[in-house]
Amino acid sequence: MSSTVSPFAPQPAQRRLWQFPGGLHLPDNKLQSTGRPISPAPLPPRLILPLQQHIGAPSELLVKPGEQVLKGQQIARAKGYVSAALHAPTSGRVSAIGPHPVPHPSGLSAPCIHIETDGAEEWAELPPPLPDFEQIEAATLRERIRWAGLVGLGGAAFPSAVKLNPGPDQPIHTLILNGAECEPYITCDDMLMRERADEVIAGARVLLHILGADRCLIGVEDNKPEAIAALRRALQGAGTLPIEVVVIPTLYPSGGEKQLIRVLTGREVPSNSIPAQIGVVCHNVGTAAAAADAVLHGRPLISRVVTLTGAAMAEPQNREVLIGTPADWLIAASGGYRPELARLVLGGPMMGISLHTDGIPLTKGANCLLATSAAESPHPGPALACIRCGACARCCPVSLLPQQLYWFARARDFDRIQDYDLFDCIECGCCAYVCPSQIPLVQYYRFAKTEIWAQEEEKRKADRARRRHEARVARLERLEQERKSRLRKRKEELSEGTAPSSGTAPGAHAKKAAIEAAMRRVAEKKSAEAVAPANTAELTEAQSRKIEAVKARRRGTAQGTEPAPEPAEDGEP
Amino acid sequence: MLTAILTVTALALAFGLLLGYASARFHVEGDPIVAKIDELLPQTQCGQCGFAGCRPYAEAIASGESEINRCAPGGEATILSLADLLGRDPVPMDESLAAKVPSLAVIDEHLCIGCTLCLQACPVDAILGAAKQMHTVIASECTGCELCLPPCPVDCIRMEPIPQEIRTWRWPFPGIAGRDIGVSAAA
Numbered sequence: 001m002s003s004t005v006s007p008f009a010p011q012p013a014q015r016r017l018w019q020f021p022g023g024l025h026l027p028d029n030k031l032q033s034t035g036r037p038i039s040p041a042p043l044p045p046r047l048i049l050p051l052q053q054h055i056g057a058p059s060e061l062l063v064k065p066g067e068q069v070l071k072g073q074q075i076a077r078a079k080g081y082v083s084a085a086l087h088a089p090t091s092g093r094v095s096a097i098g099p100h101p102v103p104h105p106s107g108l109s110a111p112c113i114h115i116e117t118d119g120a121e122e123w124a125e126l127p128p129p130l131p132d133f134e135q136i137e138a139a140t141l142r143e144r145i146r147w148a149g150l151v152g153l154g155g156a157a158f159p160s161a162v163k164l165n166p167g168p169d170q171p172i173h174t175l176i177l178n179g180a181e182c183e184p185y186i187t188c189d190d191m192l193m194r195e196r197a198d199e200v201i202a203g204a205r206v207l208l209h210i211l212g213a214d215r216c217l218i219g220v221e222d223n224k225p226e227a228i229a230a231l232r233r234a235l236q237g238a239g240t241l242p243i244e245v246v247v248i249p250t251l252y253p254s255g256g257e258k259q260l261i262r263v264l265t266g267r268e269v270p271s272n273s274i275p276a277q278i279g280v281v282c283h284n285v286g287t288a289a290a291a292a293d294a295v296l297h298g299r300p301l302i303s304r305v306v307t308l309t310g311a312a313m314a315e316p317q318n319r320e321v322l323i324g325t326p327a328d329w330l331i332a333a334s335g336g337y338r339p340e341l342a343r344l345v346l347g348g349p350m351m352g353i354s355l356h357t358d359g360i361p362l363t364k365g366a367n368c369l370l371a372t373s374a375a376e377s378p379h380p381g382p383a384l385a386c387i388r389c390g391a392c393a394r395c396c397p398v399s400l401l402p403q404q405l406y407w408f409a410r411a412r413d414f415d416r417i418q419d420y421d422l423f424d425c426i427e428c429g430c431c432a433y434v435c436p437s438q439i440p441l442v443q444y445y446r447f448a449k450t451e452i453w454a455q456e457e458e459k460r461k462a463d464r465a466r467r468r469h470e471a472r473v474a475r476l477e478r479l480e481q482e483r484k485s486r487l488r489k490r491k492e493e494l495s496e497g498t499a500p501s502s503g504t505a506p507g508a509h510a511k512k513a514a515i516e517a518a519m520r521r522v523a524e525k526k527s528a529e530a531v532a533p534a535n536t537a538e539l540t541e542a543q544s545r546k547i548e549a550v551k552a553r554r555r556g557t558a559q560g561t562e563p564a565p566e567p568a569e570d571g572e573p
Numbered sequence: 574m575l576t577a578i579l580t581v582t583a584l585a586l587a588f589g590l591l592l593g594y595a596s597a598r599f600h601v602e603g604d605p606i607v608a609k610i611d612e613l614l615p616q617t618q619c620g621q622c623g624f625a626g627c628r629p630y631a632e633a634i635a636s637g638e639s640e641i642n643r644c645a646p647g648g649e650a651t652i653l654s655l656a657d658l659l660g661r662d663p664v665p666m667d668e669s670l671a672a673k674v675p676s677l678a679v680i681d682e683h684l685c686i687g688c689t690l691c692l693q694a695c696p697v698d699a700i701l702g703a704a705k706q707m708h709t710v711i712a713s714e715c716t717g718c719e720l721c722l723p724p725c726p727v728d729c730i731r732m733e734p735i736p737q738e739i740r741t742w743r744w745p746f747p748g749i750a751g752r753d754i755g756v757s758a759a760a
Contacts, residue, residue, distance in 0.1 A: 052739075102739070104739050104742075105744070106737075106739060106742040108737060108738070108739050108742060110739050383747075440747045443744065443747035444747055446744040447743070447744040447745065447746055447747060449744075450742070450743035450744045451743060451744075453743075454741065454743055455650075457741070458615065461616075461716075462614070462615050462616040463616070464714070465615075465616035465617065465618065465697050465714075465716050466611070466616040466627070468697040468698055468699070468714060469616065469618050469626065469627075469696050469697050471698070472696065472697065472698050
């Protein structure tokens with residue numbers, strides 16, 4: 001691994017940078033929201049915490065409705081390896097557990113924990129701070145990060161502890177901290193680096209120690225000079241560390257994980273694999289700061305920095321927001337909307353999702369609320385026919401053929417589209433941005449991806465049903481066979497017993513004798529009953545007469561009915 | 574002349590042996606096309622096609638006995654993939670077969686009398702129960718074939734559409750409206 005590192009190490013001042021294919025220069029629109037420092041948002045009256053705020057399995061509930069919770073108390077634990085824990089962002093009462101709209105393009109609801117805050121901000125008992133983390137085993141620190149419910153804060157929300165455990169067969173030589181923040185409008189990482197550079201550096205040290213990596217590169221786009229200066233100051237203050245702040249040219253989407261790795265190391269992450277395969281792990285700067293918080297102060301992830309911006313946001317700014325804060329409440333508490341509001345987007349203008357409602361909670365992965373005016377996000381008009389200009393292919397940062405993908409998605413040819421590496425598409429939106437025919441290309445790719453997943457799921461279900469059906473048919477057949485063989489056996493036994501030629505079998509004789517004995521017993525019992533009924537000892541005269549009469553009648557009918565069929569038979573011919 | 578005859582005979586013998594060996598070595602039990610067709614069917618075993626399950630229908634298609642448009646749960650996608658596999662022209666869905674929303678069978682446990690008739694009807698053993706014991710459907714295994722509905726003497730089984738979940742949600746096919754399908758936010 002050291003051989004791959006050596007070309008970079010000697011002259012960090014003139015570090016060589018690489019380029020990824022394509023990319024776009026977009027208007028920044030970042031100045032609007034960097035005017036004031038990060039301010040903590042006031043305490044909302046109600047917090048809504050979706051059980052799934054991360055990639056992987058939903059968290060498992062640990063609280064019941066009506067329960068009091070303390071700040072930092074774990075209210076849901078990770079269920080399975082790829083999952084994340086959830087903590088109460090403040091003290092209060094669990095008012096309900098039930099479905100609520102969550103930030104998702106579908107606008108659907110999902111199970112959430114609703115907490116009524118009490119304003120006491122009373123902390124739960126926290127694990128001890130680990131200031132001397134460099135003496136502690138990586139596994140212990142990883143467990144701490146897992147406990148803290150840490151997920152990637154750049155937007156994808158992948159559980160960080162999983163990413164920090166690449167396994168013994170994948171040694172990591174480089175840790176990359178992603179401070180590129182390439183998408184227009186978003187400034188939460190920029191402000192975090194400016195104001196909390198020390199925490200970012202401390203987080204880098206923690207992550208370096210956990211991964212056992214040789215060096216850490218912090219990639220920051222050159223449109224954030226204040227952040228770069230702050231990080232460098234913090235680095236100088238921290239002594240000699242294998243950490244370097246690397247200024248990279250501003251080009252969308254350099255903040256994509258694979259793109260940033262390409263720019264900083266010149267290496268490409270192979271298709272269908274993860275950066276750890278080439279010895280690199282990439283984390284967002286916000287994640288690093290949160291990791292420092294978890295390890296150095298024992299605090300779980302209960303808040304994050306969120307950018308409020310856009311022409312329709314009255315006071316664009318960055319706020320430190322408790323996880324689960326309702327977006328509408330936060331916006332109202334931060335100056336509200338301007339009347340020209342046209343659209344509310346969660347995330348940036350290129351990759352964000354349009355929200356159906358602002359009544360959604362802000363989750364761990366929510367980095368930006370963008371309220372745009374009609375002028376800012378004009379309706380592109382109806383999509384026209386593709387003129388095969390190739391502009392999309394020129395700007396694709398993954399060197400895909402967006403046009404081909406578009407044709408196949410439109411034709412629902414989901415086999416061919418995978419031959420053209422649909423799943424390498426990072427949905428950055430460059431192709432749709434440059435398309436002169438305003439074709440919503442990314443929508444087509446997203447459509448194709450979810451259709452393919454659904455097909456795979458159906459296939460799995462069909463295979464399971466087939467196996468179960470085959471097992472059932474086999475079982476029924478086996479039972480039928482068993483029944484038949486039983487019947488055959490019995491038949492053989494019977495024929496052996498009754499056949500006169502083979503009547504000498506000793507078993508047959510014994511059986512016959514037993515049957516005869518049983519029949520004799522029954523006959524004896526019957527006759528005994530007929531002779532002496534049990535309850536005739538104390539009868540009155542009238543009763544005795546009645547009984548006699550009944551007996552006589554019975555005898556009479558027995559004699560009368562038995563010969564009755566005979567005359568009928570005789571009369572027939 | 575003799576050499577030529579001998580050569581040809583030797584060649585014929587050699588190839589004969591080779592072919593004989595190959596037919597024994599690569600012997601295929603049953604008709605492989607049936608397995609391929611069966612692979613494409615949704616395995617609900619519902620019998621709506623008029624055959625006693627997916628495999629019998631696959632056999633009927635392979636023998637040319639039935640059209641490829643009789644699988645209601647598979648819908649158009651199955652017709653297309655079958656047409657693709659068999660090199661036939663896609664045909665529209667058989668009109669007598671209405672498309673259904675994907676559903677699961679649910680047993681009303683207050684009404685169930687534990688007669689086990691539905692257990693015997695379920696083609697994938699997705700109903701759990703015993704005589705005079707309440708029955709229940711294993712939701713993850715139910716294929717929604719509706720075969721358990723007719724045998725129930727007390728009509729305690731109903732079909733419930735599978736609710737839309739985030740996990741199974743799919744992006745809609747892009748409309749012609751424009752770049753973004755998102756609905757404008759309510760102010």
